[in-house]
Amino acid sequence: xxxxxxxxxxxxxxxxxxxxxxxxxxxxxxxxxxxxxxxxxxxxxxxxxxxxxxxxxxxxxxxxxxxxxxxxxxxxxxxxxxxxxxxxxxxxxxxxxxxxxxxxxxxxxxxxxxxxxxxxxxxxxxxxxxxxxxxxxxxxxxxxxxxxxxxxxxxxxxxxxxxxxxxxxxxxxxxxxxxxxxxxxxxxxxxxxxxxxxxxxxxxxxxxxxxxxxxxxxxxxxxxxxxxxxxxxxxxxxxxxxxxxxxxxxxxxxxxxxxxxxxxxxxxxxxxxxxxxxxxxxxxxxxxxxxxxxxxxxxxxxxxxxxxxxxxxxxxxxxxxxxxxxxxxxxxxxxxxxxxxxxxxxxxxxxxxxxxxxxxxxxxxxxxxxxxxxxxxxxxxxxxxxxxxxxxxxxxxxxxxxxxxxxxxxxxxxxxxxxxxxxxxxxxxxxxxxxxxxxxxxxxxxxxxxxxxxxxxxxxxxxxxxxxxxxxxxxxxxxxxxxxxxxxxxxxxxxxxxxxxxxxxxxxxxxxxxxxxxxxxxxxxxxxxxxx
Amino acid sequence: xxxxxxxxxxxxxxxxxxxxxxxxxxxxxxxxxxxxxxxxxxxxxxxxxxxxxxxxxxxxxxxxxxxxxxxxxxxxxxxxxxxxxxxxxxxxxxxxxxxxxxxxxxxxxxxxxxxxxxxxxxxx
Numbered sequence: 003x004x005x006x007x008x009x010x011x012x013x014x015x016x017x018x019x020x021x022x023x024x025x026x027x028x029x030x031x032x033x034x035x036x037x038x039x040x041x042x043x044x045x046x047x048x049x050x051x052x053x054x055x056x057x058x059x060x061x062x063x064x065x066x067x068x069x070x071x072x073x074x075x076x077x078x079x080x081x082x083x084x085x086x087x088x089x090x091x092x093x094x095x096x097x098x099x100x101x102x103x104x105x106x107x108x109x110x111x112x113x114x115x116x117x118x119x120x121x122x123x124x125x126x127x128x129x130x131x132x133x134x135x136x137x138x139x140x141x142x143x144x145x146x147x148x149x150x151x152x153x154x155x156x157x158x159x160x161x162x163x164x165x166x167x168x169x170x171x172x173x174x175x176x177x178x179x180x181x182x183x184x185x186x187x188x189x190x191x192x193x194x195x196x197x198x199x200x201x202x203x204x205x206x207x208x209x210x211x212x213x214x215x216x217x218x219x220x221x222x223x224x225x226x227x228x229x230x231x232x233x234x235x236x237x238x239x240x241x242x243x244x245x246x247x248x249x250x251x252x253x254x255x256x257x258x259x260x261x262x263x264x265x266x267x268x269x270x271x272x273x274x275x276x277x278x279x280x281x282x283x284x285x286x287x288x289x290x291x292x293x294x295x296x297x298x299x300x301x302x303x304x305x306x307x308x309x310x311x312x313x314x315x316x317x318x319x320x321x322x323x324x325x326x327x328x329x330x331x332x333x334x335x336x337x338x339x340x341x342x343x344x345x346x347x348x349x350x351x352x353x354x355x356x357x358x359x360x361x362x363x364x365x366x367x368x369x370x371x372x373x374x375x376x377x378x379x380x381x382x383x384x385x386x387x388x389x390x391x392x393x394x395x396x397x398x399x400x401x402x403x404x405x406x407x408x409x410x411x412x413x414x415x416x417x418x419x420x421x422x423x424x425x426x427x428x429x430x431x432x433x434x435x436x437x438x439x440x441x442x443x444x445x446x447x448x449x450x451x452x453x454x455x456x457x458x459x460x461x462x463x464x465x466x467x468x469x470x471x472x473x474x475x476x477x478x479x480x481x482x483x484x485x486x487x488x489x490x491x492x493x494x495x496x497x498x499x500x501x502x503x504x505x506x507x508x509x510x511x512x513x514x515x516x517x518x519x520x521x522x523x524x525x526x527x528x529x530x531x532x533x534x
Numbered sequence: 535x536x537x538x539x540x541x542x543x544x545x546x547x548x549x550x551x552x553x554x555x556x557x558x559x560x561x562x563x564x565x566x567x568x569x570x571x572x573x574x575x576x577x578x579x580x581x582x583x584x585x586x587x588x589x590x591x592x593x594x595x596x597x598x599x600x601x602x603x604x605x606x607x608x609x610x611x612x613x614x615x616x617x618x619x620x621x622x623x624x625x626x627x628x629x630x631x632x633x634x635x636x637x638x639x640x641x642x643x644x645x646x647x648x649x650x651x652x653x654x655x656x657x658x
Contacts (some may be wrong), residue, residue, distance in 0.1 A: 316617060322639055324546045327554070328550060331553070
């Protein structure tokens with residue numbers, strides 16, 4: 003283990019040293035104005051020097067040289083922890099998180115300990131044990147591990163509290179760094195710092211560069227990849243990087259020419275394919291995130307639209323009630339005797355206003371029905387009576403258009419249904435008013451019959467332009483309007499939609515039989531109450 | 535002559551109902567918010583109360599609650615007028631005891647007068 007590690011350790015050191023440096027410089031170049039990137043750069047520099055010092059301190063030179071190498075390694079280790087702490091508070095922000103007194107305290111204590119490491123107080127000398135130079139602790143030896151442990155704890159606390167409070171992207175970034183640092187520092191403290199300080203055991207020291215790579219890699223990645231922070235992307239990239247690294251480093255180890263060439267070819271292939279893989283995974287993730295964002299926005303807009311409609315309808319009701327009231331009072335005779343013409347005009351106004359009220363009610367009710375906030379006053383209702391009333395209400399409108407207007411009720415009807423009287427009135431009114439509205443010549447016929455012994459059927463037949471199968475599919479949808487023969491779309495598109503919701507709520511079915519040029523038959527079926 | 539108290543915050547509608555009721559031979563008292571309405575009710579003790587739901591200061595339901603706590607208030611007939619049929623309000627009104635819960639825009643003033651007459655004549 004010992005000799006294998008030390009054989010590999012130069013390779014490991016060089017590779018890791020280079021990677022650390024490259025990563026750090028890359029991050030700095032990426033955004034050299036950001037405080038985070040700058041601290042990371044200093045960290046990278048300190049780490050490179052630390053790695054070098056640590057490596058060389060393992061080699062045997064004269065005891066004096068070894069002593070200084072060891073001192074430099076803890077010198078840079080101190081700097082590292084100080085910079086770590088700074089980074090943990092600042093990342094990923096562009097400005098330093100520590101200011102004033104706290105910044106001063108951190109800087110002073112770090113520089114202070116760094117100074118002490120170069121003196122006799124921490125390490126007073128070395129002794130050579132089993133070919134490895136081990137340091138002799140000085141009088142104030144405790145200061146160094148104390149500093150390391152305190153700063154490490156502070157780093158953990160900072161990252162943990164920030165992680166707990168964070169949300170979304172920041173949370174994932176902090177998790178990444180937290181994991182990287184925890185792994186690295188944990189491994190170092192457990193396998194290097196403690197054994198060296200307490201047990202004078204330096205056997206794991208050669209592994210330190212690898213530990214640093216965990217941190218540098220994860221943190222550097224976090225700082226750069228603000229955007230796409232998905233697990234899939236990370237895994238794809240890590241896979242390719244690891245594969246590539248292994249293949250690359252093998253180039254230095256293989257002796258056989260043919261193996262070397264093969265390895266080189268595989269390396270190139272992996273680079274190309276890996277690149278494509280990473281690109282496509284990134285694309286996929288980006289698409290998904292975009293569509294999530296859009297869906298969220300759509301839902302927001304939908305809710306806003308419904309809220310607006312509710313608010314508008316609510317505001318409109320008081321003035322409409324007033325108009326309805328005064329018109330009715332005039333027709334009651336409360337304003338004195340009226341001429342016939344005045345009465346006629348007023349009735350037209352009443353019709354118009356009632357239509358307005360129905361429209362506003364529809365707008366107000368649609369979201370309430372959909373969300374189940376609608377209150378129904380259910381009861382036994384004589385459907386025949388309701389149909390007659392609606393039929394009479396629209397007689398004038400039909401006559402004005404010159405349409406043939408008929409009502410046919412079969413004999414022996416069981417016409418009691420369990421519904422909300424006002425709502426069923428609305429549905430019948432919607433069907434009949436539609437028929438009249440969309441028919442310019444010919445006939446509107448209202449028919450009431452038994453669909454079966456237990457169900458009553460209302461049909462509103464017109465000789466209008468008819469509806470194509472295409473349009474029929476969408477007819478009962480929200481905000482869908484059919485074109486009149488004049489090519490204009492009329493209405494708000496809510497009438498049939500609400501009618502469908504209501505009829506189905508009452509346990510019935512609604513539909514249309516129609517074809518272009520042959521008129522339409524709008525029908526609904528409701529279960530009847532036969533017991534008395 | 536029967537007295538009807540109309541508690542409604544929209545003056546446009548109050549005036550309309552008042553006109554109709556007066557022409558039908560009722561004496562009318564009006565109040566433009568819940569607080570004034572409650573006070574008027576307790577002082578004047580009308581024969582019937584028309585109560586709007588959505589009002590500033592004290593909502594119709596709150597007025598009804600407090601009204602029903604008093605001896606006289608517990609028995610006075612009330613019709614609730616609203617712009618909406620909200621489940622919660624309807625249920626609360628029903629529990630507190632109202633003759634009817636009506637939606638304003640569906641009815642003419644005459645309809646309301648007829649209903650009040652009906653209840654006062656002993657119908658339920």
